[in-house]
Amino acid sequence: MMLKNKVKYLFFGATKYSKELLLHLISHDFFPEAIFAIPEKFLIKYRKDGIVRRMQNYNYANLKKIAQSYSIPYFEVDGSEGKKMGDYLETIKSFSPDLILVLGWYYLVPKKIREVAPLGAWGIHASLLPKYAGGAPLVWAIINGEKETGVTLFRFDDSVDGGDIIKQKKFPILFEDTIKDVYEKAINASKEILIEVFANLDRITFTPQEKSKIEIWPQRFPENGEIDWNKGVIEVYNFIRAQTKPYQELLHF
Secondary structure, rough: OOOOOOOOEEEEOOEEEHHHHHHHHHHHHOOEEEEEOOOOOOEEEEOOOOOOOEEEEEOOOOOHHHHHHOOOOEEOOOOOOOHHHHHHHHHHHHOOOEEEEEEEOOOOOOHHHHHHOOOOEEEEEEEOOOOOOEEEEEHHHHHOOOOEEEEEEOOOOOOOOOOOEEEEEEEEEOOOOOOOHHHHHHHHHHHHHHHHOOOOHOOOOOOOOOOOOOOOEEEOOHHHHHOOOOOOOHHHHHHHOOOOOHHHHHOOO
């Protein structure tokens, strides 16, 4: 039986990362009003060419089972029949959420949906914004030999990871850490941030980022994994540990 909510939020997620954080919130009695998920195979339109493609989520987690276990309303967004995120606006409004939590999601969340919730739509980026905005932030941090990074809970706006910062948490990158180790640290830091903020919503603040300081890094693709043996020993070492197993399973954070 679902306990009384401490905050009214909707959960948007589609990955193993989403599942782990959702279960963590539920274990602390923070139940979502509804879960919006994406099926393992879904349609998405790419901005560059406008072509709609059928994609497979290799980091997929079935959130429907969680919804059924706790009698939480569940909706799937797959882009079929020409539907876009905006087509779910009235459904989202019907829950009157305080906020929308977006963790491990593939679609753009349009402004008209973000504005339904008084507190907006929130996400977690695996860096200390404004550093390492954009794609593969943990991988880039290791490649560049950073000794620390962190995660940032922030409110979405129309920019790339440039919304207001709610809370950040740092953690070290040890010399022997691989992407697996750093990813696990990011997961744990994300769990801590969510519980701390959800338990103190009446005291949160939104700190605007200085847009001029935002560093946007590109997403990485398989062809970016080729080693340049002309690099120094430490550079090659960092490059390898940043992309070793299970990197192929951690493409969406």
